[in-house]
Amino acid sequence: MSLLFPREEFAGRVARARSAMADAGAELLLVDHAECLAWLTGFTVSETMYRAAFLLRDGEPWFVLRELDAGPCRDACWFVDIVGFPDGAEPHAVMADEIRRRGLGNARIGADHLSYGFTAATRDRFAALLPQAQFVDLPGASDLLRAVKTPAEIDQIAAAAAIADRAMMAIAERARPGLSPRAAAAIAAACFLENGADTGETGPILPGIGDHEFLHGVMTAQPLAEGDILHVELIPKLRHYGARLMRPVLIGGDERGLTPLAERLVALQDEQFAAMRPGALACDVDAVLRDAVLGESLRRAYDNVTGYTLGLYARTPRPSDFSRVFLPNARWRLEEGMVFHMYTTAGGLGFSETIVVESDGCRRLSSLPRKLLSSTVH
Incomplete structure (x- = not known):
């Protein structure tokens, strides 16, 4: 790994994100905003293909992204759970499968609905793939969590x-x-x-x-x-x-x-x-x-x-x-x-x-x- 900041720095960021999750009653946080991805995980990449990280109220996060980007992601992230998918896969479906595999198919999933990654099409696709889940809005969290710098x-x-x-x-x-x-x-x-x-x-x-x-x-x-x-x-x-x-x-x-x-x-x-x-x-x-x-x-x-x-x-x-x-x-x-x-x-x-x-x-x-x-x- 080649972390830009020490693990303690990321621990503080995770604590801040989890506090926002608790306030919103979310069990799982979906992060697809490019800057917030870098802030929370240590890695970010363009949205040529949809990518997102997921944070639990307790436990290590995981990242789902194009396999081509998985190597650099593993090198930059402070955690090790990186899921890569081939270019022929549908990113949202891969993520939904991972959420169900981890026993979270009926979870309250927090997402910043103002994130430019969380489009109406993304929301609707996840709703169709995860009909038992409930999506909870954390408006502007992708920016506001990062407002105060260390x-x-x-x-x-x-x-x-x-x-x-x-x-x-x-x-x-x-x-x-x-x-x-x-x-x-x-x-x-x-x-x-x-x-x-x-x-x-x-x-x-x-x-x-x-x-x-x-x-x-x-x-x-x-x-x-x-x-x-x-x-x-x-x-x-x-x-x-x-x-x-x-x-x-x-x-x-x-x-x-x-x-x-x-x-x-x-x-x-x-x-x-x-x-x-x-x-x-x-x-x-x-x-x-x-x-x-x-x-x-x-x-x-x-x-x-x-x-x-x-x-x-x-x-x-x-x-x-x-x-x-x-x-x-x-x-x-x-x-x-x-x-x-x-x-x-x-x-x-x-x-x-x-x-x-x-x-x-x-x-x-x-x-x-x-x-x-x-x-x-x-």
């Missing part, structure tokens, strides 16, 4: 943040007229892979134009000119744990006089960070930044979130975890150990940090200067 998880996210720092500086050092977003992405991708990231997927790298419209734009090979802003968002993952970082990178000189706006955005965001303490309401933390940006007319409107959950990322339909977001109507409270991607944008400039909530406040996991970067500013 020190070991935070260390993993911090290591990913260090990769983002190196890649951002590698881009800034070459930020001269003629550099294109695609060329900048190539620099970041190489830096990711050279420094141990899971993949070379960089995040959005594109011209900074508008208040927030540029955030999800399309990468181009168009060379940038003197005074342009290159918006760089980096999203390295290390053993599935991700950090995120945004900086505006100035091409050449500050022809448009954007430095004062950059400094003000950073100052307002720093005030928001100061409010990020255990027990704080998310809407109050959000208001510190949002109200100031609007009040000072730095943006005409502010409709997007100012932050969202960070942690595990796998091959899923979503690139970001919005199980906890910072908005004016967000009534949940911050807890020690939560990790977030906090960001703000205006005037083509975007700043963000990976932030961990600690007992006496919060800490950013990047060591990069919080300023408008350029080839002459480090």
Whole structure:
């Protein structure tokens, strides 16, 4: 086995999952959410073919997945009960057979009905295969169980943040007229892979134009000119744990006089960070930044979130975890150990940090200067 975390770490996660099962009255937990699979078992894989892990209220879990993936699963999991099926089998039928074989055909089976793996078709198929079982919803459990990170998880996210720092500086050092977003992405991708990231997927790298419209734009090979802003968002993952970082990178000189706006955005965001303490309401933390940006007319409107959950990322339909977001109507409270991607944008400039909530406040996991970067500013 090559466990990313010690067995004691997984024991704590299992205890948390079993507590949620007890609250829901579930005897067996079905886990098919990619990030929750990694969190609970140590292994995750895409849903090319349906796969799931099963956890009893007492006893070792088991994993059912494609035989092709069974070897890597055995190597990464902290338990040994791995059931592989051939590609010609129907995954749901194999799982139902295993559930019956273990005497659980009439059990109350807990599942997160919000999991993107637990589709209506999956629910209906299991209901047909296990007519004596009762499926119990644990809504949002796949995300909420993982909301508070352990020190070991935070260390993993911090290591990913260090990769983002190196890649951002590698881009800034070459930020001269003629550099294109695609060329900048190539620099970041190489830096990711050279420094141990899971993949070379960089995040959005594109011209900074508008208040927030540029955030999800399309990468181009168009060379940038003197005074342009290159918006760089980096999203390295290390053993599935991700950090995120945004900086505006100035091409050449500050022809448009954007430095004062950059400094003000950073100052307002720093005030928001100061409010990020255990027990704080998310809407109050959000208001510190949002109200100031609007009040000072730095943006005409502010409709997007100012932050969202960070942690595990796998091959899923979503690139970001919005199980906890910072908005004016967000009534949940911050807890020690939560990790977030906090960001703000205006005037083509975007700043963000990976932030961990600690007992006496919060800490950013990047060591990069919080300023408008350029080839002459480090």
